[in-house]
Amino acid sequence: MDIKLQQVSYAYAKGTPFEKYALFDVNVAITSGTYQAIIGHTGSGKSTILQHFNGLLKPSKGQVHIGDRIIEADKKAKELKPIRQKVGIVFQFPEHQLFEETVLKDIMFGPMNFGIPKEEAERRARELVQLVGLPEEVLEKSPFDLSGGQMRRVAIAGVLAMEPEVLVLDEPTAGLDPRGQKEIMDMFYTLHKERGLTTILVTHSMEDAARYADEIVIMHEGRSVMTGTPRELFNDTEALKQYRLELPRIVKFQRRIEKMLGIKLPKVCLTEEE
Ligand code: ADP
DSSP: OOEEEEEEEEEETTTSTTOEEEEEEEEEEEOTTOEEEEEEOTTSSHHHHHTTTTTSSOOSEEEEEETTEEEOTTOOHHHHHHHHHHEEEEOSSGGGGOOSSSHHHHHHHHHHHTTOOHHHHHHHHHHHHHHTTOOGGGGGSOGGGSOHHHHHHHHHHHHHTTOOSEEEEESTTTTSOHHHHHHHHHHHHHHHHHHTOEEEEEOSOHHHHHHHOSEEEEEETTEEEEEEOHHHHHTOHHHHHHTTOOHHHHHHTHHHHHHHHTOOOOGGGOOTTO
């Protein structure tokens, strides 16, 4: 599904003395089936954008196009329901949203809530629990008896159970160990390819952006300031500095990024931390 943000501005607490604009005339175009990363310093507006992809927030000005549907300021909640079904969001620490007695019920909750028959919801849950790398036995367990990493996988299975066409990932590996991080990111990439999903990754990890994304958008102070392929953006060290994009992380992964993208990063990336 093609996605487009057209001149999107968003104000928190609009019309009150606390009104605060977090997005200004943001333009982003994502082609169906591509993998898009959104990066930017803390406070640059990434979480605010993310919530526009399924209508959790509606633009104060401008439009969000999700396929042939439009989200704008005066859309009613009812009109947004079909969008919620198509766009799955894996929020940061999604395991905090687990609540059912068993893993099976938790994964089935979303589909059942959207009127999918019980048998089909259960079929999806059984398939997905394996896809996210868990043994089938966990289905009958309480999610709260699992490890943090396992809970994360259950929560992800719950989002996938809706069979979204667009998957939005908000720092989906935060707090996991390096091996778990790679396993989860590789799983999302395989799903992206096999199911032809449109994937949007909001991340601090320059390495993940370089490794997986077809295209990267850089957010800075509520604006979408640059768009390009990983190779184009990582070659532009001055821009990365200007937008305060965690250069130490680039240094840490410099060799790997250079290898992945077949480029040589300039020395200016090196900081005292190395
Ligand atoms: P990021 O995800 O890149 O860290 P956010 O989208 O969370 O950025 O924040 C963008 C701006 O909006 C920041 O200045 C932040 O303080 C502000 N902001 C975020 N959430 C709220 C809120 N609920 N109320 C008021 N301001 C907010």
